[in-house]
Amino acid sequence: MRKMYTIVLLIILASCGKQKADIIIHDAVIYTVDSAFSVAQAMAVKDGKILAVGKNEDILSTYSATENIDAKGGAVYPGFIDAHAHFVAYGRSLFQADLFGTTSWEEAVERIQAFSKKHPDLPWIQGRGWDQNKWPGKTYPTNEALNKLFPDKPVVLTRIDGHASIANQKAMDLAGIKAGQTITGGSIEVKNGKLTGVLIDNGDDKVYEQIPAPTPEIYTQWLLAAQKNCFEQGLTTITDCGLNYKDVDGIDALQKAGKLDMRLFVMLSDNDENLTKYLARGPYKTDKLFVNGFKVYADGALGSRGACLLQPYNDKPGWQGFLLRNKSHYDSLAKVLAASGFQMCTHAIGDSANREILTVYNKYLKTKNDRRWRIEHAQIINQADFDLFGSASIVPSVQPTHATSDMYWAEERLGKERLKGGYAYQQLLKQNGWLPLGTDFPVEDISPFKTFLAAVVRKDAKGFPEGGFQMENALTREQAIRGMTIWAAKASFLEKEIGSLEKGKKADFIFLSNDLMKIADTAILQTKVKATFLGGKKMTNIE
Numbered sequence: 001m002r003k004m005y006t007i008v009l010l011i012i013l014a015s016c017g018k019q020k021a022d023i024i025i026h027d028a029v030i031y032t033v034d035s036a037f038s039v040a041q042a043m044a045v046k047d048g049k050i051l052a053v054g055k056n057e058d059i060l061s062t063y064s065a066t067e068n069i070d071a072k073g074g075a076v077y078p079g080f081i082d083a084h085a086h087f088v089a090y091g092r093s094l095f096q097a098d099l100f101g102t103t104s105w106e107e108a109v110e111r112i113q114a115f116s117k118k119h120p121d122l123p124w125i126q127g128r129g130w131d132q133n134k135w136p137g138k139t140y141p142t143n144e145a146l147n148k149l150f151p152d153k154p155v156v157l158t159r160i161d162g163h164a165s166i167a168n169q170k171a172m173d174l175a176g177i178k179a180g181q182t183i184t185g186g187s188i189e190v191k192n193g194k195l196t197g198v199l200i201d202n203g204d205d206k207v208y209e210q211i212p213a214p215t216p217e218i219y220t221q222w223l224l225a226a227q228k229n230c231f232e233q234g235l236t237t238i239t240d241c242g243l244n245y246k247d248v249d250g251i252d253a254l255q256k257a258g259k260l261d262m263r264l265f266v267m268l269s270d271n272d273e274n275l276t277k278y279l280a281r282g283p284y285k286t287d288k289l290f291v292n293g294f295k296v297y298a299d300g301a302l303g304s305r306g307a308c309l310l311q312p313y314n315d316k317p318g319w320q321g322f323l324l325r326n327k328s329h330y331d332s333l334a335k336v337l338a339a340s341g342f343q344m345c346t347h348a349i350g351d352s353a354n355r356e357i358l359t360v361y362n363k364y365l366k367t368k369n370d371r372r373w374r375i376e377h378a379q380i381i382n383q384a385d386f387d388l389f390g391s392a393s394i395v396p397s398v399q400p401t402h403a404t405s406d407m408y409w410a411e412e413r414l415g416k417e418r419l420k421g422g423y424a425y426q427q428l429l430k431q432n433g434w435l436p437l438g439t440d441f442p443v444e445d446i447s448p449f450k451t452f453l454a455a456v457v458r459k460d461a462k463g464f465p466e467g468g469f470q471m472e473n474a475l476t477r478e479q480a481i482r483g484m485t486i487w488a489a490k491a492s493f494l495e496k497e498i499g500s501l502e503k504g505k506k507a508d509f510i511f512l513s514n515d516l517m518k519i520a521d522t523a524i525l526q527t528k529v530k531a532t533f534l535g536g537k538k539m540t541n542i543e
Helices: 002-016 056-062 087-093 105-118 144-149 169-175 202-209 216-232 245-256 272-278 327-338 351-365 387-391 400-406 410-414 425-432 448-456 477-483 486-490 521-526
Strands: 019-026 029-031 042-046 049-054 063-070 075-078 080-085 125-130 155-159 164-167 186-191 194-201 235-243 263-269 289-297 343-348 374-377 395-397 509-512 529-534
Touching: 019 056, 042 056, 042 063, 049 056, 056 063, 075 080, 080 486, 087 216, 087 235, 105 125, 105 144, 105 155, 155 169, 155 202, 164 169, 164 202, 169 194, 169 202, 186 202, 194 202, 216 235, 216 245, 216 529, 235 245, 235 289, 235 486, 235 529, 245 263, 245 272, 245 289, 263 272, 272 289, 289 327, 327 343, 327 351, 343 351, 351 374, 351 387, 387 425, 395 425, 400 448, 448 477, 448 521, 477 486
Parallel strands: 019 063, 029 075, 080 235, 125 155, 235 263, 263 289, 289 343, 343 374, 374 395
Antiparallel strands: 019 042, 042 049, 075 509, 155 164, 164 194, 186 194, 509 529
C-alpha cells in the first residue's frame, strides 16, 4: 500500500513540474506542413494555439493536459483551407432545388416540380446546378415547360457555374426583360423572336434583383448548414469570393455572438457600394474574419461560352465570348486598389481575359512584390502569357476539379493546341513557387478529397480518364497538400496564423481515416474526416 502511494505521489510531483496544456495529441503521424514538410508524433495545444509539436517523449515529458488524445498512429493534418469558394452562396443553395447531376432538362423540370410541392409557400422558386453539357445534344433548353407549370410564380434556375440562368416568363416580366435588349457583358437569348429564358452572365442581373432578401433567421440557417458541411469535410477556413458589405456585417455579427465559428477570408464584390464602404475604411480583421480583397469579374465561364478568348470557339465559329466590363474599368480599378491596402482578385477564365488582366496588373505592380494580387481560376492561358504571372508576383488561384469536370468537352470548345495552356498547374506553380487550391463550391463539389484527387491523379470521381488528364501538369502529393493548407493561407496573408501546425499558430487541425501522403490513388475518395478542430475546439462528432 505504501509503495502505491509513493508511485502516485511521484506522478503528481512529476506532473506539477510540467507545463499546462488543454490538449495533447500523441502517437500520431502529424504533417506539420512547415517549410521542411516535417512529420511529428505529438502536439500540445493551449488556449486555441499550438504550444509545441515534436516527438512523443518530448511532448509528454514537458506538458500535461486535461485531454489526452491517443491517435493510434493515425494521420493528422492542418485544417484544410479552400482558397476559392462561395460560402454564403453554398449555404443558400442547400435550401434551393438541387439540379446537380441532372441528365436532361426533363429531369431538371421534374426536380423543380417536386421541390415546389414541398415548399408551396415560397414566393420564388430557385434552383442551382444544371449543366447542358451533360444533357443530350448539349444545347440550352427553353423555358416553355416552366411557363406552363408556373404561370403565376417566378422561377429562376442558376447554371452550375453561376454564369447563366434560365428564368420563366413571370420572372422575366417582373425584371422587365424583353426580346431585343442588349446587355454589356451578358446576353439575353432569343429564338424566333421570342425569349427562351436563357440569360448569360450580366443578362440575369435584373432577375436576381427582384428576389426578396432573406430574413436574418433564414440567413443564419444558410450559414450554419454550410458550416456544418465544411467542418465535416475538414475545412476550417473558407475564402468567400464576392460578397457585399451587408453579408460581411451579418457574418461578423454572427461570429461575435458565438453563433458562427467558420474562419472566413472575404473578397468584396466589385461594386460602388462596397468600394465606398471599404476603401476609406481599409481592410477589416477579427480572429475569424478578414476582409482584404476585391473580387473583380473579367469574363464568364467556358461551359456557357462566356469566357473571353483570343480566337473564336472551336464549336461556335465567330464567337469569342466577352469581357463583363469595359477594359477601362479594370485599369481604373487597378489604379485605385494599387494605392490601397486591398488585394485585387480577378475572375479570369479565357486566354483573352487572362491576358487583359495580367497586362493591367503588370502595369501597376510593375515588378516583383508582395501585394499578392490574384487571378481566380487562371484557367486558359496563352503560352506567351505565363511569364506575366511571375514578372509581377501575380498569384494564380486554381480549382483542380474544374479540370476534371471540363475535360469531357473542353477540347470541343478550344481545340487540342489551345487546351495545352489550360488547367496548367505545374506551369503556373513554377511562376512563383507556390499555388493556392480551392473548389469553387457550390460550382464544384465541396470535397477537398476530390480536389486532391484531381490535382494529383487528374481523374474525376468515376476514375476517368484511365491515364489521367494532361498528366504533365499534375501536382505532387506534397504540392497538393501545401496548396490546400499553407499556400491557401498565404494567398490571403494568413500564413503566420494558420495553414501549418507550428508553435504559436492557431490550432486548426483534422484527423483523417487515411493518410493522403501514403494511400493508393483508388483510396483517396474513401478517406473520411474523423474529427475537425478549430482553435483547439472539436467541431465535429464524426469519429
